[in-house]
Amino acid sequence: MGRQSTAKPGARRRPTSSAAAATTAAKAPAKKAAKVKSPAKKTSAAKTKPRTTKAASAKAASAKARSSAQTAGTTASAGSATSQTKAKTRKRFPGRALLRAIGTEYSRVSSHPLATYYIILLSVLLLTGLGLVMVLSASSITSYDGGEGSSFAYFNKQAGFVGIGLVLLVTASLVPLPVWKKLAWPAIGLGLVMQAAVFLPGLGKSTKGNANWIEIGAFQLQPSEFLKVALAVWLGCVLANKFGKMTTFTHAMIPVVPGIAAAIGLVVAGNDLGTALVLMAMALACLFVGAFPGKYFALLAAGLVAVTAFFVLSSENRLNRLTLALTGHADQAAIDTTGQAWQSNHGLFSLASGGWFGVGLGASREKWSWLPEAHNDFIFAIIGEELGLLGTIAVILVFAILAFGLLRVMLRSQHLFVKITTAGLFAWLIGQAAINIGVVAGLLPVIGLPLPFVSYGGSSIIASLLAVGIILSFARTEEGAAEAIRAHKDRVRSSLGVLARKVRK
DSSP: OOOOOOTTTTTTOOOOOHHHHHHHHHHHHHHHHHHHHHHHHHHHHHHHHHHHHHHHHHHHHHHHHHHHHHHHHHHHHHHHHHHHHHHHHHOHHHHHHHHHHHHHHHHHHHHHHHHHHHHHHHHHHHHHHHHHHHHHHHHHHHHHHIIITTTTTTHHHHHHHHHHHHHHHHHTTTTTTHHHHTTTHHHHHHHHHHGGGGGGGTTTTETTEEEEEETTEEEEOOOHHHHHHHHHHHHHHHHTTTTTOOOOOHHTTHHHHHHHHHHHHHHHHHOOHHHHHHHHHHHHHHHHHHTTOOHHHHHHHHHHHHHHHHHHHHHHHHHHHHHHHHTTTTTTGGGTTTSSTTTHHHHHHHHHTTTOOOOOOOOOOOTTTTTTTTTTTTTHHHHHHHHHHHHHHHHHHHHHHHHHHHHHHHHHHHHHHHHHHHHHHHHHHHHHHHHHHHHHHHOOOOOOOOOTSSOOOOHHHHHHHHHHHHHHHTTTTTTHHHHHHHHHHHHHHHHHHHHHHHHHH
16 A cells, blocks of 8 residues: 555645756746846936936026026116116206207208308307497597597497498398409409509508508508408409319419419518418418419418518517517516517406406506507407406307308308308408407417407408408308298298388278
């Protein structure tokens, strides 16, 4: 009988050794596989973590960018708000709106075709009116003490001269442009003949060493003042006709240089170097604007400088004046009434005693025979004494406005004749004013030139107003000026017609 099993019912039977070995062998690869898979899991987990970190960092970066953008936006808005606040602050500046309104109004007025016309006319009328007042003030003592018997003697004469000058101004302003071109040659011929007449016995008259006057009975005339007008018109006509044709020496020099030499030579022969200097400045200004060839211009300018130097160095009186101007009038002759520095020093005393606001109109002390030629060449010193520094600055500003008006004529005109002639008259009126003021202020030696429109002198004021009339006729040729004048005349006629109907009623 075989051996019976001792295992209990329901209990597992243990495998045999061979079966156990097979089972162990089968489990071992499974464990190895599990062990091999575990690194893969770790690797995938490791790979997953960096992805999560990059995403988080990207989100953080985007969040930072948004926050920085918000901060920049806030800063920009704050900056814009600050700029707006500053802009509002600038707008609140009280004078800004006024200056802007003045600029706008000036642009509107300046663009008017007759703006140049009225700028010149009003500035000249202001200077002429001031001149009448100052001539009365400066000459009242000299006029009464000189045997005239009235303090209004010089003033009455000057007022008559101004009346004649204003008539010539209005008449000249109505003359058409082509007529001035036709009058150029007759004007220079008449001017040279009149200037030569000062050397005729019984006709010419010498005053204070200058043979520069024509006397017929009680009537006196200084022809050099009218020669200035004639020279400017003549040079404008000749240079405009020769524009672009002055290619040779002969064509450039003739007849320009002989005409200039004749005018200057006749004036210098009368011992009036101051007027000759003005004529030289006028000639150079006309030649410069008229496109005179550069090498010939330099040659002519050098010749004029040499002539001036010769006449200064050959005269002891002129040389002493130049020396005193350079040394500041510090010589001992200044205490002598006949000394060279007497007039210059008292001109400076007059300016210095005026202060800011002056001693008052008519209250000058220097005009009591202390300052020679107080109503003529040194009237600017009396203006400084009676009206003060502000009065002298006002006079200079009016001359600056006049210069601006003359420059507008030259720049806005389309005619070369107008440009050249106006340049010559500019050098005369503005240049002579600058020389006179420089002499009174002690910056230049005493030359003996009046202040245009202000100083006493019949020939000076009449010739100056005639020159302004010519310039006003040029201003009327500006584009659109003729139409504006016609419209103005129509308005005046309609206004007079309405007034006449009202008077009839």
